[in-house]
Amino acid sequence: MPSLRRVVLERLMRYYRFLSESGAKKPPQTITSAQIAEALDIDPTQVRKDFSTIGLLGIGRVGFEVCEVCRAIRFTLGFDQRHEAVLVGTGHLGSALLAYSGFARYGLHIVAAFDKDPRRVGTKVAGCTVKSMRSLKPFVRRHGVRLAILTTPVDVSQKLADRLVSAGVKAIWNFTPTRVTAPPEVLVRDEHISLGLSEIAYHLTHETEHPSTPHVRAS
Amino acid sequence: MPSLRRVVLERLMRYYRFLSESGAKKPPQTITSAQIAEALDIDPTQVRKDFSTIGLLGIGRVGFEVCEVCRAIRFTLGFDQRHEAVLVGTGHLGSALLAYSGFARYGLHIVAAFDKDPRRVGTKVAGCTVKSMRSLKPFVRRHGVRLAILTTPVDVSQKLADRLVSAGVKAIWNFTPTRVTAPPEVLVRDEHISLGLSEIAYHLTHETEHPSTPHVRAS
DNA sequence: TAGATTGTTAATCGATTAACAATC
DNA sequence: TAGATTGTTAATCGATTAACAATC
Numbered sequence: 041m042p043s044l045r046r047v048v049l050e051r052l053m054r055y056y057r058f059l060s061e062s063g064a065k066k067p068p069q070t071i072t073s074a075q076i077a078e079a080l081d082i083d084p085t086q087v088r089k090d091f092s093t094i095g096l097l098g099i100g101r102v103g104f105e106v107c108e109v110c111r112a113i114r115f116t117l118g119f120d121q122r123h124e125a126v127l128v129g130t131g132h133l134g135s136a137l138l139a140y141s142g143f144a145r146y147g148l149h150i151v152a153a154f155d156k157d158p159r160r161v162g163t164k165v166a167g168c169t170v171k172s173m174r175s176l177k178p179f180v181r182r183h184g185v186r187l188a189i190l191t192t193p194v195d196v197s198q199k200l201a202d203r204l205v206s207a208g209v210k211a212i213w214n215f216t217p218t219r220v221t222a223p224p225e226v227l228v229r230d231e232h233i234s235l236g237l238s239e240i241a242y243h244l245t246h247e248t249e250h251p252s253t254p255h256v257r258a259s
Numbered sequence: 260m261p262s263l264r265r266v267v268l269e270r271l272m273r274y275y276r277f278l279s280e281s282g283a284k285k286p287p288q289t290i291t292s293a294q295i296a297e298a299l300d301i302d303p304t305q306v307r308k309d310f311s312t313i314g315l316l317g318i319g320r321v322g323f324e325v326c327e328v329c330r331a332i333r334f335t336l337g338f339d340q341r342h343e344a345v346l347v348g349t350g351h352l353g354s355a356l357l358a359y360s361g362f363a364r365y366g367l368h369i370v371a372a373f374d375k376d377p378r379r380v381g382t383k384v385a386g387c388t389v390k391s392m393r394s395l396k397p398f399v400r401r402h403g404v405r406l407a408i409l410t411t412p413v414d415v416s417q418k419l420a421d422r423l424v425s426a427g428v429k430a431i432w433n434f435t436p437t438r439v440t441a442p443p444e445v446l447v448r449d450e451h452i453s454l455g456l457s458e459i460a461y462h463l464t465h466e467t468e469h470p471s472t473p474h475v476r477a478s
Numbered sequence: 479t480a481g482a483t484t485g486t487t488a489a490t491c492g493a494t495t496a497a498c499a500a501t502c
Numbered sequence: 503t504a505g506a507t508t509g510t511t512a513a514t515c516g517a518t519t520a521a522c523a524a525t526c
Contacts, residue, residue: 043465044461045516045517046458047517049457049458049461050454050457050458052457053453053454053456053457054454057436057453058438072482072483072484073483073484074483080438083518083519083520084483085485085486085518085519085520085521086517086518086519088483088484088485088486089485089486089518091485092484092485092486097484097485098483098484098485099483099484099525099526100482100483100484100485100524100525100526101481101482101483101484101525101526102482102483102484102526103483103484104484116461117457117460117461117464118460118461118463118464118465119460121460121463121464123459123460123463131355132351132352132354132355132358132359133351133352133355135351135355136350136351136352136354136355139350139351140351140452142436142453143456146453146456146460147460148456148459148460186463186466187459187463210462210463210466211459211462211463211466213455213459217276217361219277219299225466227458227459227462227466229455229458229459231450231452231455233359233450234272234276234361234365235269235272235273236432236448236450237272237362237365237367238268238269238271238272238336239265239268239269239446239448240342240367240406240430240432240446240448241336241337241338241340241342241365241366241367242263242268242335242336242337243429243430243446244337244340244342244405244406244429244430245336245337245340245342246262246337247405247429247430247444247446264492264493266493291506291507291508292507292508293507302494302495302496303495303507304494304495304496304497304509304510305493305494305495307507307508307509307510308494308509308510310509311508311509311510316508316509317507317508317509318501318502318507318508319500319501319502319506319507319508319509320501320502320505320506320507320508321502321506321507321508322507322508323508
């Protein structure tokens with residue numbers, strides 16, 4: 041299977057969230073691409089194409105089996121695998137992520153938290169004991185952790201990333217406002233809140249000028 | 260000026276962050292599109308095209324004046340305006356956003372926080388007194404607030420959005436994992452963390468299979 | 479069977495990149 | 503002036519949408 045583009049992965053996630061949630065309420069056995077498209081504001085052809093990309097075949101005149109779709113997406117995105125992560129920076133955002141219980145259903149488990157502040161080291165955040173930065177690299181090595189979540193305040197991001205990469209992580213989920221680079225084989229996903237802000241601020245500023253601007257949904 | 264696409268707005272934000280940060284250290288008067296492109300991993304032509312879109316002209320053989328670029332981006336994205344926002348939901352993530360001091364430089368000011376939990380109402384979070392949900396609509400109306408930040412746990416998002424829209428907000432910044440819809444003139448920007456997770460989980464799952472996959476940077 | 483829905487190819491659309499004359 | 507850099511048009515690339523025969 042060729043490697044999937046980011047836009048496709050994100051749509052797969054949206055399908056999965058929609059189907060697994062609505063399935064929880066009242067399980068419909070099957071669903072058509074048109075119904076999914078309607079709910080998520082996506083073109084029905086796009087839905088069928090995405091499904092076909094991950095090897096899902098529908099049934100003519102009927103649609104797709106919800107369970108089968110969910111299973112295929114879980115398989116493709118690797119939700120049934122166990123992904124262990126370390127989190128660095130136990131400020132507000134770090135605590136929020138530690139406390140978030142929704143990750144487990146996607147196979148993500150934060151196994152340790154680290155902080156530079158000695159007053160925080162040893163305390164518990166969301167049931168997770170905060171470790172000192174000194175123990176970061178050995179921990180990652182010893183446990184073979186492949187994902188690091190960066191929620192440090194500022195400016196130390198790149199150095200931290202370098203250390204993590206040399207310790208062996210294969211992906212960095214960067215919530216700091218600083219850009220981070222890594223070798224090609226290490227995925228860096230930036231979640232800069234300021235990117236969202238650009239769209240918000242622009243809209244609020246120009247909203248009165250262009251009342252008829254067609255609505256473009258984010259995400 | 261025609262309305263700018265999301266990708267353009269996000270690139271403008273990245274230019275702005277880079278130029279205003281690097282300018283803080285050691286102010287170079289001018290910078291070339293190639294230098295910006297190099298730093299941000301963007302095509303130099305793209306940089307020039309974006310600048311030309313917002314009416315910025317460079318100087319042949321020299322490049323662009325950093326201050327002028329920053330000013331033009333600030334003007335276009337509306338950072339010099341004052342944007343007031345209410346925040347709904349003072350859990351971990353809500354607190355993190357309230358405590359984040361970086362918004363002000365983009366003109367964003369969170370003027371009030373609201374929570375359903377009576378035990379939280381009246382307490383202070385990051386210097387902001389938490390108000391009851393009953394007072395949300397009147398507050399938005401009275402102060403003419405145009406942006407709402409949603410950091411509630413789950414499932415109440417759509418109802419809340421409807422109330423906020425009827426109270427007059429023009430944009431919703433949605434950090435909840437639930438999809439929210441609004442009339443065309445109201446911008447909804449979703450910051451679903453799970454979308455990022457799709458890319459992370461996929462990479463971690465398939466990383467060993469495709470060691471030679473070209474590196475695509477996020478953000 | 480008839481008709482709704484799929485799977486896929488072709489057409490369109492938009493965004494990115496290349497090329498290059500104009501400019502300082 | 504010579505040469506580096508811009509601004510813009512044209513070419514490419516990729517993603518989305520339309521069309522429609524195949525299918526259940």
